[in-house]
Amino acid sequence: MMLKLFEIRLHVAAAVITLASLCSAVAEQRPNLLFVFADQWRGQATGYAGDPNLLGKTPHLDRLAKEGVNLVNAVSTMPVCTPYRASLLTGQYALSHGLFMNDAPLNPELTTIGKVYKAAGYDTAYVGKWHIDGHGRSAYIPEERRHGFDYWKVLECTHNYNNNSAYYAGNDLKKKKWEGYDAIAQTRDMQRYIIEHAQTQKPFMAVLSWGAPHDPYNTAPAKYKKQFPVSKIQLRPNVPAANAKRARKDLAGYYAHIIALDECLGDLMATLDEAGIRDNTILVFTSDHGDMLYSHSEQRKQQPYDESTRVPLLVRYPARCDGREIDMPIGSPDIMPTLLGLSSLPIPEGVEGSDYSRVLTGESEPSNDAALIECITPFGSWHRGNGGREYRGLRTRQYTYARDLKGPWLLFDNKKDPYQTTNLVDSPDAEPVLKKLDAMLTQKLAERSDEFMPGEAYIKKWGYKVDGRGTIPYIK
Template sequence: MEKQLIWLLFILGACSIISCNEKEKERKTRINKPPNIVFVLADQWRAQAVGYAGNSSVKTPNIDSLASESIVFHNAVAVLPVCAPWRGSFISGQYPLTHGLFYNDKPFRTETLTIGEILKKEGYQTGYIGKWHLNGHPRGTHPFSGRDQPVPKERREGFDYWKVREVGHNYNNSFYFDENDQRHEWEGYDAFTQTDSAISFIQKNADQPFLLVLSWGPPHAPYHTAPAEFRELYVPDEIQLRDNVPEHLRDSARQVMADYYAHCTALDKALGDLRQAIHAEGIDDNTIFVFTSEHGDMLFSKGVLKKQRPWDESIKVPMLIHYPDLLGMESFAVQDPINTPDILPTLLGLSGLEIPESVEGRDFSQALIQKQELGNEAALIMLPVPFHQWSFQNGGREYRGVRTKKYTYVKDLLGPWLLYDNEMDPFQMHNLVDLPAFEQLRNHLDRLLSEKLEATGDKFLPADEYMKQWNYLYDRDDSLRAENYLEIGR
């Protein structure tokens, strides 16, 4: 009996060793396989609108759970906080004045090398679902004429699986075009069915490396169009507002915030479904999962809505990178700023791929692997040409600036305009730019900005010069301005 027991223990031990060896073999095989990339992009989701950032009003349990297992970027900065320019910088790793998209609805240059083309050449299956906003419209046609048209195959920048609409903000029963330019309807709230399409793509490609970009339209306005079940989660009177929302706008702001947060919670549900599907396929460990947004939304902070402006509600976005095989499962907070053009080279670095010479952003993959700060003091922010909601007539102005982990410094064409200590003044209510006590700090940040501009070949010219250089036309009345437009609001 004793011999039988010893023999049984020996067999169990051997099986355990074989099992461990098989698991280790599987792990090494998975690590040696190029990682998948799932890039989830929301539109106009500001950095402050997530639970993990300390917001107790918004409900984002799935995103908060992801943050607990991810690299968390607390100062992810949108280089030019508006739709098409951000997208151009993301897919190319270039700054807006290099790739030429510094104004919505202009055509992205097809000769620019993109993430889809790079990874497709490396053998990746490539898919794009949702909002594109890179095709633009022909010169001289209505500024929004391209938004409801299919994107030609030669302008899809390396993406093969294609369920895309150029631009649309009707999130219920909206439409898209497929690979053959056939029009289809997204049933119900489109972020949910777009996520279903993403899950289908993942299931079909789980055995080979793939790149998938899932680009949701919300929480971009209209704010009140989230499904009723999510709007019912929020009572406007219970919403906590930021201190920089003017008193006379606070009731309106609470209603808008409640509707905005309803979109956020609906998208959080979709993100949870997507992550569950990735886990079910057994590919979570070898998948680089990114969640971020292209820019924020002022949402009545400083009394205004939307984006383009240099304040944190506009320029800062949530950003998480989850990649267990290389980055582990322990959350790590990054305080150094990371900029939009840095995303592509960092993803390529994490994937072990060569970074093309055309890329201007920095690869921070080694710092992330070693769980270190990025060593990046400042991120460049810019607005070469104000347009649409923040046109010259609406107070828009050309600006360049830097956002460090502590300070914001911005110049317009007249000179230094804004300086904030964001640790002491998180709502950016006290402009220090003209105070003698901060002259040394201002000069230091001005040098940082000058270095950024020199490195990117940016001469900080008036808007008209860039419009002429790229042969663009202003949309509608965007070119109109008062002679003293720069002095308004100073």
């Protein structure tokens, strides 16, 4: 009897071991996802992209660009905070999810990336800036408006990066504060999350959203700022001389934020290595939009120039993707379905972006010829009184084309004119290209059922109330 009982125990133990092995194999087939993005980091501002001020100063980004897929023509489809974030979460364009201005609320009933990963059995986490709740920039965000993210250390929006940077943790109604420079504190928190979850069999999907290098520019810790003397800053050739002094001052601070974040990214990469999950983790680095920083005498974002629309987009997934550059244009709504594709998860109904996961893995050729760029209605720093206007446009491998309500507005050959100093829209020689791009744009708008109406029509449709600068007033 004792012998039979011993044999039963052996069989049970073997079954448990076999089940554990099967679970482990399944877990290995389901990659983790660590999505890291900054605020207002333009695509040109890295060492690997050739910024002379950052050569040798973004070593971790440079390494990630070599080890992963570098999407060199990635654009922020609507280059401003809230619209990008809503497109990232939903895989939809702004006219579908309705967030084409800052401080509008995202419908909590929409299918979002956090909900999809959670339903697939992932642990989900979000740390940092949110900016799609629309109930006040310092307001507590209840669980039903967190779009599937369980681990939660978030504030709607702040750009106070030092000591007073607040957040809410989980369901605690009392605000907490990040110690020191908030991006470093947020990174440390994410490192702890990664280490804890690497010890389990359950995959995680985690988002880290930094507030920098968005202005205020000169607020990075001193050890980073001292590396960029204002007098040594090299300007892009499209910064007019009249703006040079202010541009150098702001850029010195901007670059200081950038190298601080590069160091944070390096810490995250080291943690993935130490936890033994590097190969089975999709690591993404990107930004919600760029920053003009006085190129063409302009500031901030929303505009169709490359400084505003182009963003870094690096994707490392050693188990399936080799390191290489891809010049295919890709837009904000494409990120969600592409990540789901890399994770072997189904694309939900209602997603409008394209799944380019097979392009990233090398199983399909880069086929997309153009990514949409747009401004549904100008607001904030780029209000109508400051030259703001509605536009729809395209970013291709070679050209940027934008049409406003009056017709063709901008056309740049980015290969011959990388600083976009010569508008070809009225050039007879460029007329064939202009007609081709205009026809492509018309087709894309038809696919989106976008009638390209004045911004006021969309403001009225969605019931938004705006101030004199076309901005939704917000509560701090």
